[in-house]
Amino acid sequence: MSLRSTPTLLQLAMQSLMRDEALAISSLQDLPMELFPPLFNDAFTHKRFNILRKMVQVWPFPCLPLGGLMKMKASYLDILQTVLEGIDALLDQNIHPSSYKLRILDLRALHKDFWTVWAADTMASCNPEAKSKRKPQRRGPKILTKPNSLQVFIDLFLKPRALNTCLSYVFQWVRERKALLQLVCKKLRINTVGIPSIVTVLEVLDLDCVEEVEVCCAWKLSTLAVFAPYLGQMKNLLTFILCRIHVPDSVTPEEKQQLVSQVGSQFLNLQCLQDLSLDSICVLKGEMDQLFRCLVAPLEILSITDCQLSESDLKSLSESPGIRQLKHLNLSGVNLTNLSPEPLCALLERVAPTLKTLDLENCMIMDSQLNVFLPALSQCVQLIMFNYIRNPISMAFLERLLYHTAKLSCLSLEMYSTPWEIYGAQGALHHRRLDELREELSKTMMNLEHTRTVWFSVAPCLPPDNQAI
Template sequence: MSTGSLPTLVDLARKSLLQKESLAIPALEQLPPQMFPPLFEDAFTARLKDTLKALVRIWPFDTLPLGALMKEPQLDILKAVLDGLDMRPTRRSGCRRCKLRTLDLRSIHGAFWSACVHACPPGLVGRMQPVQHSPRMCARSAVKVMANLCLSDIMPNEFLAYLFQWVKKNPRTVHLCCRKLKISATFLYSIRKLLDLLELGCIQEVNVRSTWHLSTLAKFTFYLGRMSNLQKLCLSHICVSTDSSPEEQEEHISHFTSQFLRLNRLRRLHMRGVSFLQDHLDRVLRCLSAPLEALSITNCVLSEADLVHLSQCPNTDELKHLYLSCVPLTSLRLEPLRVLLETVASTLRTLDFLDCEITDSQLDALLPALSRCSQLTTCCFYGNKFSMETMQGLMRHTGNLNKLRLELYPAPLESYNAQGVIQRARFFELCRDLLGILKEIREPQGVMFSTRPCRNCDKRVLYSMDMPYQCQCPEPA
């Protein structure tokens, strides 16, 4: 047996402590802080719930990242830890340690269990005698419980249900903090009681993944406006009820957009299938309190007036990421987008025009501005209608963009026959020619060409720098 595999004195001490739980608990007060994390892990693995309670009661660190140990929710462990929090020393009881301020249920901070030992102040190692703190230092203070949550119409699982009930019983000493909040509830009333339990000022990201009426969104603004640290907001499938009058719609939009004035940390705004945006984008943009870093508008209909407001809004002139996916642009003048690209040329890193059906003449208006986007790392033009000649011009205009790492281009129109069916051999030939033009100017990192989805299997035929990929459907004669 090698020396490295021999158990250390600390290992032996941990094993001895855990063999008899009734004897281990009184001895915890005498242990140095360095032994708490490995001992907690051992007790967690062995499911020694009384030991876990006792460890939590005198936990010597600010944070207990419990979520990093749980691959899936474990109700019995949660109950033991929360019981330990309830048993923390009070102002009147003598205690050696009472430092725990945050219980983290997120699956992060995995390195804590090995790194926190090294973070302990020098001199604590080997100090076996209890350290006496004054009663004032041992007074029970509020605990922050960190969790990323998804709220839906159905009752939460037993793990979350127990957590919510515990938080509800301890409103003064527990703050439930959620950095990333997902909402899949169709009806706001079904999650209102849960939203009322949250420290809304802690929320940094909100993702609404359900179909809401505009009136529901307006009611949600009561909570949205209190999320003072919100950095990212994602809205999906906000529809306008046919029963609401134009006056009611205007009122709902005003309720929603007015809250943006209070969100001075909002930097990323993503809107997918938001039906009220057409002719109202200016209402959203002008209420922003600070410049956006990312703006995503997907599966929405915009007007030319919307594009003008997009290009003129001072809160879009520092964009790093612009996504206009599945936004029909064929019938619109794109000069406002050219102005926007010129404005953000020094900051823009991602540009996505997926399935916007942009035509040759429209792209020609954008190319001079596109060639000035020197920080661009990713661009996507899949699903647009470019001829081979226009594609050649696109290759030359992106030729000087040396920071591009991913480039996604559509199949030239000449790749299709008169019935709109892809001719694979022709497609691969044209792609090789276009890639050759690009290689004459610079060394591309990742380039891919894509056809429209196959009519039979809905997959795309792809041509990349490495090899072509095609669906298995037989090619028409």
């Protein structure tokens, strides 16, 4: 006796239909919509090209999530070509048939559940515009769909090597039909310095649809300046992550200022930008005013890490219109030891009403500087996380800091380095002193009015020579 489950009526109907290709094709117009996903999946698996080509033309859903099946691998190029041939037949028609509902071809590796459950239960997951819980709410311009155009969704990770076979084919196909199509890339990652190849891709994309851009390789400032006009066309950009921009020694100060100005001027067009991350950007020092005075969109997240900044840079940042609603500020790795604390104090005062997380890890802030901006920190009434690890702090100032943060009723996580007095001359941890510290802090924490986590790093962070208190 067979242990295999009995086929469902739906499976039996599909098997009967697929035995006769001509019958299957002629019956597509009259098939119930719930048969389309399993039938398409079967035709995809067995490479029944004629059925696939015809199914695309009568697809009953607004979205065909092909990427969830083929994952844009070269072995599926013949499938991709067949589907695009079916779309070509639709595009060639002056009047679309009444059954033609396809508006989106999604080539991203998403919506895999669409092919495994009844389509009527997965329409929300197939909708590329469905908002995830983590996605920030859009403000400003909305993406405009071209009349009678079909949207093709892709994700792009540009590397030094050429686009894979499937993506190359899609780009060539779109170029020849640009008046009828929108090539939509919401997430664009770039890990190549080859600006000509990048520009070739950008000129095919509908830049108004880009929402996230990450440049994760070492660019020259001149390369960024060439990219900037394309960045300025991304009017719906939500997230911009930029890493490791450098300036060759041959560039004069005047040339550097002009290039920075070319980049900064494009920020005026980014009315929807909410998340800006600048990591290891050596060009920032002395040039923050050029960049941030043009940033008018109210950011929610700002991360400036592992950079050298001047006091004037921090002053320009505190005066930028773009930080008026800031919720998350990360300045980790920005060495503030030799800077006046006043600009940081002004910055904290400016963002205090809305700030929720503050990351000052490894800024090498001294106790004397901390003392100046403590009152400003006390004004951050919405703060829920404060990271002060890898800053040399004495026991006396730690107690003073905890006294101020105790007044922040929303604060649930604080992170600090162990006070430097706990260590010997060579940075060796004195366990007896550490036990005494724990006992003293436990008494201090007992007086807090709400539960919170205070975490200490045991890695030594000693003050620079002759600056110890």
